[in-house]
Amino acid sequence: MTVVPQGFTSSTLVSVNYPNGEDVALGNFIKPSDSADAPTVTFIAPDPDAEYTVLMVDHDAPSKEDHTYSPYRHWVVANIPSSADFSQATELSGYIGPGPPPKTGDHRYIFLVYKQPKTDIAFNTLPKEPHCWDYKPFK
Incomplete structure (x- = not known):
């Protein structure tokens, strides 16, 4: 399964840092125990x-x-403002730290940042079950 589509071009810089000091970088390994708590995500907003x-x-x-x-x-x-101040945002689905089942190998967790088509969107409720979740409508 391809995670990053061919031809993808990033339009901003994103930084993801876990409370214990682990930084997310393309392809690095972070133990589930080191990513149990929500990270700090910062980005440079292309549109202020x-x-x-x-x-x-x-x-x-x-x-x-x-x-x-x-x-x-x-x-x-x-609804994260361009300042990346998450305290002013709307958490639609609480953070669930990585917990891959035993003997399933390393998993690829990705962070995606999408510019919203408008501000202060009243999103519909997300499906209760987090699996088989089609996130593509968010783009």
């Missing part, structure tokens, strides 16, 4: 008048070979 949505998803649920539950929703925060 816009608001943004941050998603964290697992594309390897339950494993890299079996994507039955992929993508798995781990976190959704919307």
